[in-house]
Amino acid sequence: MSVPAIETRGLVKRFGNTAxxxxxxxxxxxxxxxGVLGPNGAGKTTAIRMLATLLRPDAGEAHxxxxxxxxxxxxxxxxxxxxxxxxSLDEDLTGIENLMLLGKLLGYSTRDAKSRGVTLLExxxxxxxxxxxxxxxxxxxxxxLDIAGSLIVTPQLMFLDEPTTGIDPRSRNQVxxxxxxxxxxxxxxxxxxxxxxxxxQLADRIAVIDTGKVIAEGTPGQLKAQVGTGALKVRVAxxxxxxxxxxxxxxxxxxxxxxxxxxxxxxVRLEDESRAASALxxxxxxxxxxxxFALGQPSLDEVFLALTxxxxxxxxxxxxxxxxxxxxx
Amino acid sequence: xxxxxxxxxxxxRSVLVPAEQRPAPAGAVSASLTYGWRALLKIxxxxxxxxxxxxxxxxxxxxxxxxxxxxxxGSVDGYVQWLIPGIFVQTMIMITMYTGLTLNRDISKGVFDxxxxxxxxxxxxxxxxxxxxxxxxxxxxxxxxxxxxxxxFRPEGGLTGVVMAxxxxxxxSFSLSWVWTVISLLVRTEQAAMGISMFIMMPxxxxxxxxxxPETMPSWLQGAVEVNPVSVVVTAIRELMAGMGDFGSVTLxxxxxxxxxxxxxxxxxxxxxxxx
Numbered sequence: 238m239s240v241p242a243i244e245t246r247g248l249v250k251r252f253g254n255t256a257x258x259x260x261x262x263x264x265x266x267x268x269x270x271x272g273v274l275g276p277n278g279a280g281k282t283t284a285i286r287m288l289a290t291l292l293r294p295d296a297g298e299a300h301x302x303x304x305x306x307x308x309x310x311x312x313x314x315x316x317x318x319x320x321x322x323x324x325s326l327d328e329d330l331t332g333i334e335n336l337m338l339l340g341k342l343l344g345y346s347t348r349d350a351k352s353r354g355v356t357l358l359e360x361x362x363x364x365x366x367x368x369x370x371x372x373x374x375x376x377x378x379x380x381x382l383d384i385a386g387s388l389i390v391t392p393q394l395m396f397l398d399e400p401t402t403g404i405d406p407r408s409r410n411q412v413x414x415x416x417x418x419x420x421x422x423x424x425x426x427x428x429x430x431x432x433x434x435x436x437x438q439l440a441d442r443i444a445v446i447d448t449g450k451v452i453a454e455g456t457p458g459q460l461k462a463q464v465g466t467g468a469l470k471v472r473v474a475x476x477x478x479x480x481x482x483x484x485x486x487x488x489x490x491x492x493x494x495x496x497x498x499x500x501x502x503x504x505v506r507l508e509d510e511s512r513a514a515s516a517l518x519x520x521x522x523x524x525x526x527x528x529x530f531a532l533g534q535p536s537l538d539e540v541f542l543a544l545t546x547x548x549x550x551x552x553x554x555x556x557x558x559x560x561x562x563x564x565x566x
Numbered sequence: 567x568x569x570x571x572x573x574x575x576x577x578x579r580s581v582l583v584p585a586e587q588r589p590a591p592a593g594a595v596s597a598s599l600t601y602g603w604r605a606l607l608k609i610x611x612x613x614x615x616x617x618x619x620x621x622x623x624x625x626x627x628x629x630x631x632x633x634x635x636x637x638x639x640g641s642v643d644g645y646v647q648w649l650i651p652g653i654f655v656q657t658m659i660m661i662t663m664y665t666g667l668t669l670n671r672d673i674s675k676g677v678f679d680x681x682x683x684x685x686x687x688x689x690x691x692x693x694x695x696x697x698x699x700x701x702x703x704x705x706x707x708x709x710x711x712x713x714x715x716x717x718x719f720r721p722e723g724g725l726t727g728v729v730m731a732x733x734x735x736x737x738x739s740f741s742l743s744w745v746w747t748v749i750s751l752l753v754r755t756e757q758a759a760m761g762i763s764m765f766i767m768m769p770x771x772x773x774x775x776x777x778x779x780p781e782t783m784p785s786w787l788q789g790a791v792e793v794n795p796v797s798v799v800v801t802a803i804r805e806l807m808a809g810m811g812d813f814g815s816v817t818l819x820x821x822x823x824x825x826x827x828x829x830x831x832x833x834x835x836x837x838x839x840x841x842x
Binding site for chain 1: 574575577578579580581582583584585588589590591592596597600601603604607608611612675676677679680681682683684685686839840
């Protein structure tokens with residue numbers, strides 16, 4: 238475990254005049270899960286593509302498992318696996334054909350590739366779909382097959398680019414379980430996500446990326462301490478009384494109250510979640526009817542607001558952009 | 567729910583292959599053949615993509631023979647012996663264009679990111695795609711020859727001459743495909759690839775000896791027609807099919823093939839490796 242899984246210094250990638258990745262320094266030890274958190278177009282995918290030797294950096298240094306991305310890309314490719322943002326599968330082929338294709342490329346004979354494929358499909362609960370074309374798979378099934386494809390031989394380092402984007406919550410939990418299993422098996426995982434909750438659930442350390450730069454780095458605990466542990470969302474029954482509620486919340490919690498665009502909604506960033514109860518009592522004492530009173534993780538937007546002072550406004554003109562359209566569709 | 571999750575975790579853990587048990591990655595040849603196998607699987611799943619190599623050749627052969635036959639040679643019967651080898655080359659070359667178009671669509675998909683992250687010889691991804699296309703070319707070529715035969719084409723060179731001509735043309739088609747590969751990697755959309763390919767294709771096929779004897783053309787054009795690789799191929803194919811195979815013309819075709827691969831192969835890989 239002497240060499241770090243990933244070590245970069247001043248990594249830069251430009252597309253035309255815009256720097257998609259603008260000087261990133263990372264030090265990721267082997268073992269565990271490292272989360273890269275950021276909005277669309279922050280440069281997450283570009284960074285991963287450089288580390289997976291798909292894109293040549295324009296400047297800076299990067300070593301993956303001790304190997305230079307410029308001079309030893311082939312050695313790196315022997316040790317990594319990549320699961321892209323959009324399933325890295327051939328949609329026209331069936332599940333078993335996809336795994337056989339990868340198995341044969343990784344050096345198995347046709348027969349061994351097939352039996353390896355059958356074994357993996359079984360373990361991932363995809364046996365029934367083995368002979369179906371991947372384009373007919375659900376989002377969750379696609380993700381599982383995609384990850385199975387990365388496990389034909391066990392990689393030392395696995396890149397997962399937004400592994401739960403566009404899949405339902407139940408499939409998301411399955412994918413999380415799979416990721417935890419892999420880490421227990423000794424693989425290092427670098428995962429990108431747009432959701433603080435996901436990074437918090439899985440990652441040992443998180444780097445927050447915005448416009449191609451790392452703006453914060455640390456354990457989930459450290460980051461949340463910076464941002465506040467949670468967000469209290471309140472929705473009053475009568476929008477006319479929102480101001481009144483805001484004053485009560487601000488007085489009892491002694492912190493800033495954010496007025497949402499929804500004319501009945503308020504959000505408060507909490508340092509200490511236990512004080513939420515006293516706020517609820519204070520609202521009841523003033524006979525203020527409340528429709529919603531919920532404690533939750535701060536959203537990515539709130540994290541950004543706390544870290545940078547600006548919102549995640551740039552639905553960028555870079556490679557990440559289609560994700561937003563796909564999610565909207 | 568928790569027990570099933572645990573079951574699944576256990577199952578997944580049990581199927582992980584320890585690093586020391588993994589085989590060595592596929593070599594260049596085996597990787598290329600595997601990508602070729604992928605192309606065949608695609609034909610199996612999407613047989614519609616064979617439309618261009620079945621209907622198009624029939625249309626081309628019948629149309630060009632009957633439209634130009636009378637006008638150029640005075641009679642269709644006499645023209646068929648001369649034209650069919652030319653049509654054979656022209657149609658096949660036009661079909662190679664689709665290789666570039668398909669590749670343009672294919673490469674932009676996520677699966678190519680995964681292919682490129684594998685520890686195999688990178689050109690295999692393109693070589694394999696082109697090898698898979700050989701099946702399409704064989705199908706198209708066979709159809710042209712059958713239609714030609716029905717229309718009265720009787721090659722003097724017999725089966726041997728035809729087979730040798732066929733093999734030579736397949737080799738040339740494979741070599742020429744690298745030109746379209748470069749284009750498909752350079753342009754953003756399929757339409758643009760189509761436009762540029764046509765722009766190259768039209769003079770290449772018409773400023774050649776496919777349809778008419780170059781002696782009827784102005785002298786400056788004759789010079790261009792003579793060095794046109796398509797003319798060189800057509801000449802060699804005509805000779806082979808007529809049973810008058812000439813070592814010189816065949817060698818010249820092989821030289822052209824080597825130059826096409828030698829130039830456009832590395833250029834393709836240059837752009838392929840830098841494709842973002």
